[in-house]
Amino acid sequence: MDLTHTAQEEDFRAEARAWLRAHVPAEPLPSLETEEGFAAHRAWEAELAADRWSVVSWPERYGGRGADVFRWLVFEEEYYAAGAPGRVSQNGINLLAPTLFDHAAEEQRARVLPSMATGEVVWAQAWSEPEAGSDLAALSSRAVRTPGGWLLYGQKTWSSRAAFADRAFGIFRTDPAADRPHRGLTYLMFDLRAPGVTVRPVGRLDGKPAFAELFLDEVFVPDEDVIGAPGQGWRIAMSTTGNERGLTLRSPGRFLAAAERLVRLWRATGEDRGLRDRVADAVIGARAYQLFTAAGASRFAAGATIGAESSLNKVFWSEYDIALHETALDLLGGEWAESGAGGWSDGEWADGAWAEGFLFSLAGPIYAGTNEIQRDIIAERLLGLPKGRR
Amino acid sequence: MRFRLTDEQRDFGRSLDALLTAADTPAAIRSWGAGDPGRGLALWARLAEAGVFALAVPQAYEGAGAGSVEVAVALTELGRHGVPGPAVETVAASALLTELARRGEADPAERLLPGIASGETVTTLAIPASTATSTSTPSPGAGGTSGTSGTTPGTPSARLRAGAASGTPPPRPGAGGTSASPAPRGFGPRPGRGEAVDSTAYALDADVAGLTLVVAGDELRIARGHGPVRVSADPARRFARPGGGELLAAGPAVVAAAEHAARWAMLATAAQSLGVGLTLLDRTVAYAKQRTQFGTAIGSFQAVKHRLADTLIGLEFARPLLFGAALTFESTDLAAAKVGAGEAAYAAARTALQIHGAVGYTEELDLSLWLRKARPLRDAWGTPSRCRALVLGAS
Numbered sequence: 087m088d089l090t091h092t093a094q095e096e097d098f099r100a101e102a103r104a105w106l107r108a109h110v111p112a113e114p115l116p117s118l119e120t121e122e123g124f125a126a127h128r129a130w131e132a133e134l135a136a137d138r139w140s141v142v143s144w145p146e147r148y149g150g151r152g153a154d155v156f157r158w159l160v161f162e163e164e165y166y167a168a169g170a171p172g173r174v175s176q177n178g179i180n181l182l183a184p185t186l187f188d189h190a191a192e193e194q195r196a197r198v199l200p201s202m203a204t205g206e207v208v209w210a211q212a213w214s215e216p217e218a219g220s221d222l223a224a225l226s227s228r229a230v231r232t233p234g235g236w237l238l239y240g241q242k243t244w245s246s247r248a249a250f251a252d253r254a255f256g257i258f259r260t261d262p263a264a265d266r267p268h269r270g271l272t273y274l275m276f277d278l279r280a281p282g283v284t285v286r287p288v289g290r291l292d293g294k295p296a297f298a299e300l301f302l303d304e305v306f307v308p309d310e311d312v313i314g315a316p317g318q319g320w321r322i323a324m325s326t327t328g329n330e331r332g333l334t335l336r337s338p339g340r341f342l343a344a345a346e347r348l349v350r351l352w353r354a355t356g357e358d359r360g361l362r363d364r365v366a367d368a369v370i371g372a373r374a375y376q377l378f379t380a381a382g383a384s385r386f387a388a389g390a391t392i393g394a395e396s397s398l399n400k401v402f403w404s405e406y407d408i409a410l411h412e413t414a415l416d417l418l419g420g421e422w423a424e425s426g427a428g429g430w431s432d433g434e435w436a437d438g439a440w441a442e443g444f445l446f447s448l449a450g451p452i453y454a455g456t457n458e459i460q461r462d463i464i465a466e467r468l469l470g471l472p473k474g475r476r
Numbered sequence: 477m478r479f480r481l482t483d484e485q486r487d488f489g490r491s492l493d494a495l496l497t498a499a500d501t502p503a504a505i506r507s508w509g510a511g512d513p514g515r516g517l518a519l520w521a522r523l524a525e526a527g528v529f530a531l532a533v534p535q536a537y538e539g540a541g542a543g544s545v546e547v548a549v550a551l552t553e554l555g556r557h558g559v560p561g562p563a564v565e566t567v568a569a570s571a572l573l574t575e576l577a578r579r580g581e582a583d584p585a586e587r588l589l590p591g592i593a594s595g596e597t598v599t600t601l602a603i604p605a606s607t608a609t610s611t612s613t614p615s616p617g618a619g620g621t622s623g624t625s626g627t628t629p630g631t632p633s634a635r636l637r638a639g640a641a642s643g644t645p646p647p648r649p650g651a652g653g654t655s656a657s658p659a660p661r662g663f664g665p666r667p668g669r670g671e672a673v674d675s676t677a678y679a680l681d682a683d684v685a686g687l688t689l690v691v692a693g694d695e696l697r698i699a700r701g702h703g704p705v706r707v708s709a710d711p712a713r714r715f716a717r718p719g720g721g722e723l724l725a726a727g728p729a730v731v732a733a734a735e736h737a738a739r740w741a742m743l744a745t746a747a748q749s750l751g752v753g754l755t756l757l758d759r760t761v762a763y764a765k766q767r768t769q770f771g772t773a774i775g776s777f778q779a780v781k782h783r784l785a786d787t788l789i790g791l792e793f794a795r796p797l798l799f800g801a802a803l804t805f806e807s808t809d810l811a812a813a814k815v816g817a818g819e820a821a822y823a824a825a826r827t828a829l830q831i832h833g834a835v836g837y838t839e840e841l842d843l844s845l846w847l848r849k850a851r852p853l854r855d856a857w858g859t860p861s862r863c864r865a866l867v868l869g870a871s
Contacts, residue, residue, distance in 0.1 A: 087485070087545050088478045089803050095477075156477050349868065357870075366864035370797070370812040377796030380479040388480070398789050458778070464788060465781035469761050474776030 089380065091160065098153070099160045105137060106168035117442070118174045119294035124208075124250040127174035131205025141179055141203045148195065149203030155383040162337035169343075177246060178202045178209030180335050182255045185273070189314040189322050197310075198275070210248035210278065212256030212300055213323070215241060220459050220476075222257075223267040223320065227302065229258035229274065236260070236312070238276060238305040246453070248298035249287040254278055257319040264317075271319035275311040282306070292445035335454060336403045338376035341410070344443075345372035348414055351440075355417045364413040371406045378402075394467035397460040404450030404457060411444035479796070481549065489549045495522055496557035502842040508560035509711030513684045516560045517598070523559070524595020532570040532740065537577075537589035539570070544802040547740070548747040552798075555751020555853075558845050560712040562600035562681045564744040564857065566592060569601040569689050572737035576696070579729040584696070588687065600685040601741075602699075602718060603734050604677035604692060678706075682716035689724075691734045696724045710848040741857040742810045746798050746817040749853045753791045753821030756828040756846050760784065764831055780831055787827045790820035811858065811866035818854030818863075825850035 091099070115130065116123035134140035135149055143158040144150025153161065173179065183202060186195050201207040218225035227240025242256060254276055261270025278285060282305040288297045314322045345368045352358065352365045378399070386392065418440060451457040458476075465471040481489070499522065504515040523529065528550050533539020540546075547567055554563050570592055577585035591597035682688045682702035690699045700721030705714050761784060764775030774780050794816035801813035825847050829836045836843055854860060 087481060087799065087803060089800060091477060352868075362868065362870070363861065363864045366815075366867040369808075369867050370815055370864075371793075373800070373809070373812050374793040374797050374816055377479065377800040378793055380477060381796050381799075384477060384479040387478075395792075398792050401785070402789055402793055458782070461782040461785035462778065464785035465775075469757075469781075469784055469788060471761065471764060471775040471781050471784065472773050474772065474778070474781075476778065 089377075091156065095157055095160050098157050099164055102139070102161050102164040103168070105139060106164055106170055109133060109137075110168050110170045114439075115171050117294060118172050119247065119290070119292070119296035121250055121295075124174060124247065124296070127171055128205045128208060130171050131173070131175050131208075135204040140175070140205070141183070144183070144199065144203065148199040155386055159338065159379065159383060163339035163342060166337070166339040166343035167346075174247065175202060175205050175208055176335075177211050177251075178207075181211055182209050182275075185255075185313060185322060185325065188325055189273075194310065194313070207253055208247070208251045210245045210251035210254040210298075212242040212245050212248070212254040212276075214244045216243055219244075220456050222323075223271075225257065225259060225271070227256075227258050228262070229260045229272055229307065231260075232306070235306055235308040236272075236274065238282070238302040238307060240302050241299065242302070243288075243299040244453075245298050245300055247296045248278060248285060248300060249296050251278055254300070255313075257323050260316050260319075268320040270317055271323075272316045273313040273319040273322045274307050275313065276302075276305055276307045280305050291448065292442065335400075336407075338372070338379045341372040341375050341403065341406065344407075344410055345369050348410060348417075351414055351417050355419075358417060361413060361416055364409070364416075368406075368410045368413060371402075371410070375403060375406065394463050397455075397463040398468070400454060401451075401457050401460045401464070404447075404454075407447040407450050408444075411440060411447045414440040415444055479799070481545070481799075485545060485549050488546065489553055492523070492526060492528070492550060492553040493556070495526060496553060496559065499557075501557045501559060502845055505558050505560050505712050505845045508684075509707070509714075511683075511705075511714075513560075513681075517684070519559060520561055520598060521595060523554075528554075528563075529566055529570075529595045530593040532567045532574075533589050533593035534574055537574070537585055537593060539589065539593040544740075544743060544805060545799060547744060548798055548802040551744045551747035552751040552754075555748035555753075555849075556755045558712075558752070558755070558849065560681075561598065562679075562685060564741050564748060565600040565680055566598070567744045568603075568737040568741035568857075569599045569687075571740035572601065572689065572691075572696075572733045575733040575736040576725055576729055579732060581725045581729050584724045591687070597686045598681075598684060599687040599689065600679045600682050601737065602677040602679035602682075602688070602690045603738060677717070678715040679718050681714055682718045683714065688718045690718055690720055691730060692720060694728065694730050695720070695726045696730045696733075698722045698724060708852060710852050712845070713849070713852055738857065739805065739807065739810055742814045742863075743798075743801055743805075745853055745857045746794075746801065746810075746813040749814075749817040749821040749850070750791065750794055750798055752846050752849050752853060753787075753794070753817070753824035756821070756824040756843070756850065757784065757787050757791060759843055759846070760787075760824075760828040760831050774831070783827050783831065787820075787824045790816075790823050794820040808867050808869070811863035814858050815860050815863045815867070818860060821850045822854045 111130075115126040118124055118127040131140055138149060138151050139161075141148070141150045142153040142161045143155070144152070146152050179202065183199060186198060190198075202209060213222060215225045215227060227238065227242060229236040229238050236258075238258060240258070245254065248254060255273070257271045257273050259270060260272040264270025277283070278300070282303045284301040284303075285298050286301070287295045288299055289295055290297050348365055348368050352361065382392070382395070382399075462476065466473055496519075499519055500515075501519065504519050507514065508516040527540055530538070530540040531542040531547050531550060533541070535541040551563060551567070570589065573585040573589050588597070592599050677690075679685070679688050679690070679699070679702070682699065683705045688699035688702060690697050697720040699718030702716040702718045705716045707714055761775070764780055764784065765773055767774050775784075794813070797809070797813040797816040801809040828843060829847055832841070832843060835841055836847070838844065858866075
C-alpha cells in the first residue's frame with residue numbers, strides 16, 4: 087500500500103504548476119454562466135489547449151497527453167489550487183467524450199474530439215424532458231428515420247449552458263413500439279443552431295441565464311452523428327452516467343482547494359470556536375474524498391471499472407459541497423448576502439464567491455442523477471436490498 | 477501510488493475473519509461482560525497464534541515488526557467480530573515500549589515485549605489526560621533511526637509485508653509544519669458517564685490483564701492490582717483505576733513515548749470502530765431483507781433504503797481515511813480517521829437500532845453487542861471534539 091507519487095508524476099505536477107502560474111488570469115473571469123463569461127471561458131479553453139492542458143487524460147492525437155488517472159488527479163489538484171477558471175467544456179469532456187471513447191468509431195472520435203479539446207465546439211447535455219427527470223426512460227422526444235439520417239421532434243429541458251453552447255448530445259425515442267421504456271432509444275448529437283431548434287434560456291436560482299429548454303421540430307441529424315447502434319441509447323447513456331458520477335465529474339483537487347480556502351477564512355474571521363468543528367469536518371471530508379478517489383483510481387489502474395460505487399461518490403461530494411459553503415457563509419456572518427461579485431482576486435476568494443458557490447452547490451444533489459436515485463442505486467446494487475416502488 | 481491492500485494484507489484480514497467467524501464470539505462477548513473472561517481469553521490465544529499481538533512489536537523483541545496497515549487490518553476484523561479485551565491498549569502498549577527503547581530506555585521493552593507479542597501477557601494501558609500535553613513533539617517513529625525498533629519504517633516483515641511502501645509511516649525528515657504535527661493528547665479511555673476523572677486514568681479490562689502499564693506524569697509503572705471494576709455503557713468494556721506499582725522508567729522519554737502510544741491507539745480505535753460499523757450495517761441489511769411489514773420486505777422501502785445507503789457512504793469514506801492515516805501516520809490524518817470512523821460507526825448504530833425497531837432494543841439480540849460499542853469507541857482515545865481540533869492544528 088502506497089500513497090506516494092512517482093518522480094514522473096511529481097515532474098508532471100511541477101510542469102503543470104509552472105504553466106498555471108504563468109497563465110491563470112490574475113483577475114477572475116466573468117461567470118461562465120453568462121454570455122460574456124462564456125466567451126471568456128471559451129478563450130481560456132483555447133489557451134489551455136494550445137499547450138495541451140485542456141484534456142490531459144486523452145490520447146495525444148485528440149489533443150491530450152495520454153496521462154493516466156494518477157497524473158490526471160495531480161493535474162486537477164494543481165488546477166484548483168491555482169484558482170484557475172471553471173471549465174466551460176466540462177459537459178463535453180466529462181460526459182460525451184467518455185461515451186465516445188467507449189462506443190464511437192475512430193472516424194467519429196476524430197471528427198468530434200479535437201474541436202471539443204480546444205473549446206471551438208462547446209457541448210450541452212440534452213437528456214431531461216418536462217415529463218422525464220429521474221425517470222429518464224420515460225422520455226418522449228422522438229427521432230424519426232429519414233433518408234441519410236433522423237428528424238428530431240420534442241422538447242428537452244434543464245440543459246446546462248445550452249443558451250450559449252454549440253452542439254448537444256442526448257437520447258431520443260426511435261422505436262415507440264419497443265416493449266419496455268428503456269428499449270428503442272438512440273443516442274445522438276445535434277447542432278443547437280440547426281433549423282428547427284429553438285433555444286429558450288431559463289433563469290436559474292442563482293440568477294444566471296445559462297440553463298435552457300430546447301424545442302425541436304424536424305431537426306435533421308445525419309447518420310454519422312448517431313453514437314453506437316440505433317436502439318442502444320439507454321445502455322450507452324448509462325455508461326456515461328457511470329463516468330459522470332465517478333472519478334471525473336468532481337475532482338478531489340476542487341474540494342481540497344475549497345477546504346483550504348475555508349480554513350483561511352476561519353482564521354481570518356477570528357477562529358470562531360463554535361464553527362470550528364464544521365471547519366474541521368470540511369478538511370476531513372476533503373481528505374476522505376481525496377483518499378476515496380485515490381483508492382478508486384488504484385482499483386481502476388488495476389483493471390477494475392467504475393460501477394455503482396460512483397453513486398457513493400456523487401452523494402458524498404454533493405452534500406459535502408453544500409455543507410462547506412454553508413459553513414463559509416456562517417463564518418462570514420450576516421454580511422455575505424450583500425457581498426459583491428465573486429471570483430478569485432489577489433490570490434484569495436472574494437466574499438461574494440462563497441455566496442455564488444453556495445447557490446451553485448444547492449444544485450448538486452439534483453443534477454447528474456438526483457441523490458434519491460443514487461441512494462436507490464446504492465441500496466439495490468451495493469447492499470442488495472430488494473427493488474420497490476420509488 | 478497503489479492505494480489498495482496488498483494480496484497478503486487482504487489474505488491476512490480474511491484469515492482473521494475466518495478464525496473469528498468459526499469461534500462463537502457473541503458468547504465470548506457476553507461472558508466477558510459478565511466477568512467471566514475464559515472464552516474471551518481462549519479467543520485471544522487463537523488471535524495470538526495468528527500473530528495479531530506481534531504485529532506492533534519489533535522483530536528485535538520477538539514480534540512481527542509489521543506495519544500500521546496490518547494493525548489497521550487486524551483491528552478492523554476484531555471490531556467486526558466484537559472481540560472483547562484490550563486490543564487497542566495492547567497495540568498502544570507495544571508502541572509505548574518500542575518508542576521508549578528507541579529513546580534509549582530499552583530495559584522495559586526487552587523484559588515485556590516478548591510476552592506481549594506471544595500473547596502470553598494480556599496487556600492494558602492507562603494514559604491520563606493530564607499527561608502527554610505537549611503539542612510540539614515531532615512525529616515519532618518515522619525516521620527509521622533506531623536499530624531496535626521494528627515498527628519504524630523500512631523494517632520489513634517477511635510474513636506480512638509485500639512491498640517496501642506497505643503500511644509504515646514514511647520518513648518525512650525536516651518537513652516541518654504538518655508532519656511535525658501536534659501529538660494527540662488527552663485520551664485515556666473515558667469511564668462511564670458521571671464518573672469523574674482523577675489524577676490516575678482508567679484502564680480497560682485491567683482486572684483481566686496480566687500486565688497493566690500506567691503512565692502518570694513522566695513516570696511509567698506496572699500497576700499493582702487494579703482496584704474496583706466499573707462496567708461502562710458497554711458491559712464488555714470494563715474499567716478499573718489501577719494504582720501505581722513498580723517504576724519502569726521516568727523522564728521526558730516516557731512523556732514522548734506515551735504520546736506515540738496515543739497515536740497508535742487512535743489508529744487502532746478508528747479501525748475497531750470501522751469494523752463495528754461494518755457489522756452493524758451487515759446485520760441490519762440482512763434484517764431489512766427478511767423482515768416483512770405491509771406485505772413486503774422493509775428493505776424495499778425508500779425510507780429504509782436511503783438510511784442504509786447513507787450508512788454505507790459514511791463507512792466507505794471512513795475506510796480510506798483509516799488506511800491513509802496508517803500510511804502517513806500524521807496527527808492530522810490520524811485524527812481525521814478517528815473522527816470519520818467513530819462518527820460513521822455511531823451513525824451505523826443509530827440506523828441499526830432504528831431499522832430493527834423494538835427487537836433492536838433488546839439485550840438478547842446479538843446486535844446489542846455491537847450497538848453498545850459504537851459510542852464508547854467514538855469517544856475513546858481522542859474525543860471527536862479533540863480530534864477535530866487536531867485536524868486544524870489547534871491545541
